[in-house]
Amino acid sequence: MKDILVIIPAFNEEKNIAGVIERLNEKQPAPDYVIVNDGSTDHTAALCRKNRYHLIDLPVNLGLAGAFQTGMRYAWENGYRYAVQFDGDGQHRAEYIMPMREKMDEGYDIVIASRFEEERKPASFRMLGSNMIELAILMTTGVKIKDPTSGMRMYNRKTIEEFATRINFPPEPDTISWLVKRGAKVAEIQAKMDLRAGGKSYLTPLKAVKYMVQVLTSILFIQNFRGKVT
Secondary structure, eight states: OEEEEEEEEESSOTTTHHHHHHHHHHSSSOOEEEEEEESOSSSHHHHHHHTTOOEEEESSOOHHHHHHHHHHHHHHHTTEEEEEEOOTTSOSOGGGHHHHHHHHTTTOSEEEEESSSSSOOOSSHHHHHHHHHHHHHHHHHSOOOSOTTOOOEEEEHHHHHIIIIIOOOOSSHHHHHHHHHTTOOEEEEEOOOOOOOSSOOSOOHHHHHHHHHHHHHHHHTGGGGSOOOO
8 A cells, every 4th residue: 555645736826836846855755746736727737747747637627625535536546545635835844744644643534734733823813713613623523623724634544535435525624523523533733834935825805704604604503414424
């Protein structure tokens, strides 16, 4: 069985993707990776082909859920033990992949690279939203996740199978909460995140508020109607 696959969903990341792969390849041994080009309208796909990056090129934009599930299906079908959700904008650091794997070996299903496992959250509107999501997860699962919105997560073989073959949910805090309710064990390791290397984030202040409301609604209400994993 293969060890770790880094899944990199990418939408219009022509300014960042080369740097992301360069930093991954600096790690020895370099982890396997796959870029899932999510119907980008810029030169992301062309740049990946030119540099012979490992690429799955989706013909249309499926959104994060579809791109991530594509990567998880690839991980499942190719026999990877672990899969890492990794942003294509340069914010995530490859140096945390092996510490996450070491934490996994303690018996966890999901390990999160957390900005706040050992550090306090700064006082900001965005962190207020994070605190509310953290509280909602604690109320509904009994499990405290200090950085529920971190996008760098590692999944074990069992959880890869869930995403690849059984559920079609985005890799967001409400899905993590849903998996915890069904027995998944989650841990966090302390990590730092970099600023986006180039381009613009899709998460404007208005979209951030909408995102927070959607996630909280899902955790507190909608999850009660989701079917059980079999």
